[in-house]
Amino acid sequence: MHMKASDHDHGPATVPVRIILEDPHGLTEDDKPEHDLMAAKGESILELALEHGISMEHTCGGVCACSTCHCYVEKGMDDLSESTEAEEDRVEEAPGLQRNSRLACQCEVIGDGPIVIRIPAWNRNAVKEVPH
Numbered sequence: 001m002h003m004k005a006s007d008h009d010h011g012p013a014t015v016p017v018r019i020i021l022e023d024p025h026g027l028t029e030d031d032k033p034e035h036d037l038m039a040a041k042g043e044s045i046l047e048l049a050l051e052h053g054i055s056m057e058h059t060c061g062g063v064c065a066c067s068t069c070h071c072y073v074e075k076g077m078d079d080l081s082e083s084t085e086a087e088e089d090r091v092e093e094a095p096g097l098q099r100n101s102r103l104a105c106q107c108e109v110i111g112d113g114p115i116v117i118r119i120p121a122w123n124r125n126a127v128k129e130v131p132h
Contacts, residue, residue: 010040062105080109
């Protein structure tokens with residue numbers, strides 16, 4: 001399932017977000033391990049990644065029904081929306097669970113940052129879906 005960009009305006013991209021890729025080639029087809037991006041408040045980390053060509057896995061389409069967009073928040077947890085019970089239930093199913101584990105589809109930017117996200121090497125979209 002491919003997640004389309006959000007259909008609502010998030011406003012200006014003013015929040016600095018660094019995304020660290022443990023497998024840059026598997027997610028972007030280049031070897032750049034870090035991407036310094038600007039997010040808008042209200043935008044999810046998954047949306048931000050996809051909009052910037054980072055093919056982060058998201059089997060359920062970003063609706064908190066799986067754990068494939070599992071990531072680690074290394075900095076800026078307070079600048080992201082709080083996890084819900086539904087997210088906590090899903091993230092427990094993810095491999096490599098840590099205290100800073102979140103689902104990128106549920107991490108909505110709410111603060112001013114900076115935010116640092118690490119995407120584990122085992123999170124890759126093997127199909128590399130193209131939007132229809």
